[in-house]
Amino acid sequence: MGSLFERAPLPHKIRPSSFAQVIGQEKAKLQLQKYKEPVSILLYGPPGTGKSTIARILGGSWKLPFVEYNAVTTGVADIKKLLERSEKEGSILLFLDEIHRFSSSQQDSLLKGVETGGIVLIGATTENPSFRITRPLLSRCQVLKLEPLGENDLLEILSRGIESLDPKPNITKEASSLLVRYSGGDARKLLSNLEGLVLSRDSGTQIEASDIETFLESRVIEYDQSGESHYDVISAFIKSVRGSDPDAALFYLAMMLEGGEDPLFIARRLIILASEDIGNASVHGLPLAVAGLHALETIGMPEGRIILGQVTTFLASCPKSNASYLGIGSALSFVKERGPSLKIPNRLRNAPTTTHKKEGASQGYKYPHDFGGFTPFSYFPDDLSDNPPQFYRPTKNGMEGKIREHLASIWKKISGKNYE
Numbered sequence: 001m002g003s004l005f006e007r008a009p010l011p012h013k014i015r016p017s018s019f020a021q022v023i024g025q026e027k028a029k030l031q032l033q034k035y036k037e038p039v040s041i042l043l044y045g046p047p048g049t050g051k052s053t054i055a056r057i058l059g060g061s062w063k064l065p066f067v068e069y070n071a072v073t074t075g076v077a078d079i080k081k082l083l084e085r086s087e088k089e090g091s092i093l094l095f096l097d098e099i100h101r102f103s104s105s106q107q108d109s110l111l112k113g114v115e116t117g118g119i120v121l122i123g124a125t126t127e128n129p130s131f132r133i134t135r136p137l138l139s140r141c142q143v144l145k146l147e148p149l150g151e152n153d154l155l156e157i158l159s160r161g162i163e164s165l166d167p168k169p170n171i172t173k174e175a176s177s178l179l180v181r182y183s184g185g186d187a188r189k190l191l192s193n194l195e196g197l198v199l200s201r202d203s204g205t206q207i208e209a210s211d212i213e214t215f216l217e218s219r220v221i222e223y224d225q226s227g228e229s230h231y232d233v234i235s236a237f238i239k240s241v242r243g244s245d246p247d248a249a250l251f252y253l254a255m256m257l258e259g260g261e262d263p264l265f266i267a268r269r270l271i272i273l274a275s276e277d278i279g280n281a282s283v284h285g286l287p288l289a290v291a292g293l294h295a296l297e298t299i300g301m302p303e304g305r306i307i308l309g310q311v312t313t314f315l316a317s318c319p320k321s322n323a324s325y326l327g328i329g330s331a332l333s334f335v336k337e338r339g340p341s342l343k344i345p346n347r348l349r350n351a352p353t354t355t356h357k358k359e360g361a362s363q364g365y366k367y368p369h370d371f372g373g374f375t376p377f378s379y380f381p382d383d384l385s386d387n388p389p390q391f392y393r394p395t396k397n398g399m400e401g402k403i404r405e406h407l408a409s410i411w412k413k414i415s416g417k418n419y420e
């Protein structure tokens with residue numbers, strides 16, 4: 001058991017690292033321990049009952065590199081990249097949380113890897129796989145159902161949590177039962193509530209049933225981490241940052257933190273936003289968001305809230321541009337349509353040998369620094385030179401405005417570019 005990070009949230013800190021430490025789930029454990037060789041599995045069960053925990057344990061016992069994605073923030077391109085990596089490095093265990101959020105075509109992108117064994121998939125879902133997982137994927141996976149954790153299981157997990165806290169809190173039996181009842185069978189919620197409760201009180205005082213009620217009542221916002229409200233709040237959060245409203249963004253950030261959302265999940269979403277919605281309008285956005293994730297991993301909670309608060313307010317206050325996001329999107333569509341038939345022009349090829357030179361490689365290339373840093377030149381394949389496509393259309397926002405002015409000034413005599 002344990003986490004790399006001393007200050008990691010309690011559920012992470014005491015996550016079981018072997019089947020012997022997993023409480024309950026006897027039927028599933030019995031079945032899982034039979035899988036000596038890697039197999040792809042769909043774990044179906046209520047939130048906080050051990051799905052990601054089990055995936056990690058399997059990864060360890062099969063000695064496979066472990067990659068964790070959430071289907072909400074993952075696309076076909078990520079799966080393709082993983083497949084390419086597995087072709088070079090061998091099998092990879094992909095733990096795909098919320099797999100039911102993948103569309104049919106996204107699920108199809110997993111088939112090749114699962115079929116060849118390059119990707120050993122462990123998909124986690126709270127929804128019945130027969131309805132939400134495509135037939136071809138379903139037929140390639142073992143389906144295992146995790147049961148809701150019973151009262152005794154939850155009490156055992158709670159006492160593990162209590163034992164691991166320093167100083168060890170003093171909680172009455174009634175208070176423990178109440179915490180279990182309010183967890184709704186979700187061990188993560190149970191442990192997060194315990195941690196929140198202990199942090200909100202002076203150490204050494206006895207925690208009674210009435211304290212639990214007061215504490216939980218103060219959490220006015222009903223926030224269901226794996227249900228619809230999780231997606232509604234993260235969506236409202238992202239939209240507020242994108243919409244440059246730091247106050248609304250902080251409001252939704254606070255809602256997520258109060259509700260026990262995984263802070264690392266929030267930090268990862270901010271990294272994507274920094275590139276997708278701010279991009280070159282403020283080039284400080286992406287490095288700050290990445291630094292935020294690293295800082296959070298090092299510092300943990302509750303201080304991690306300060307880091308998330310800073311990253312959120314900065315990104316919300318930055319000028320916005322989705323020009324590079326749109327640019328790579330249209331370049332990818334273009335290459336998909338035209339790419340294979342287009343040749344790299346000789347003037348851009350390297351000429352390391354005399355044969356290359358004889359073929360004309362590098363002939364006509366103009367080294368921009370010989371011309372003061374820039375000289376007009378045709379970089380596209382010859383078939384496109386007459387009418388070169390323009391993918392990047394910088395906005396006038398923030399620093400991108402300067403980029404746009406610069407590009408306009410150097411490319412002004414060249415047809416096909418439009419920076420007006």
Ligand SMILES: Nc1ncnc2c1ncn2[C@@H]1O[C@H](COP(=O)(O)OP(=O)(O)OP(=O)(O)O)[C@@H](O)[C@H]1O
Pocket residue numbers: 010011012013014015016021022023024025046047048049050051052053054097124126157187188191226
């Ligand atoms: N069966 C269990 N035995 C012991 N601890 C558990 C068990 N299930 C969950 N936990 C505790 O709860 C935490 C969260 O569990 P885990 O991430 O495995 O749940 P999950 O089923 O993947 O949830 P979700 O669907 O919400 O992602 C774990 O880190 C661990 O501390």
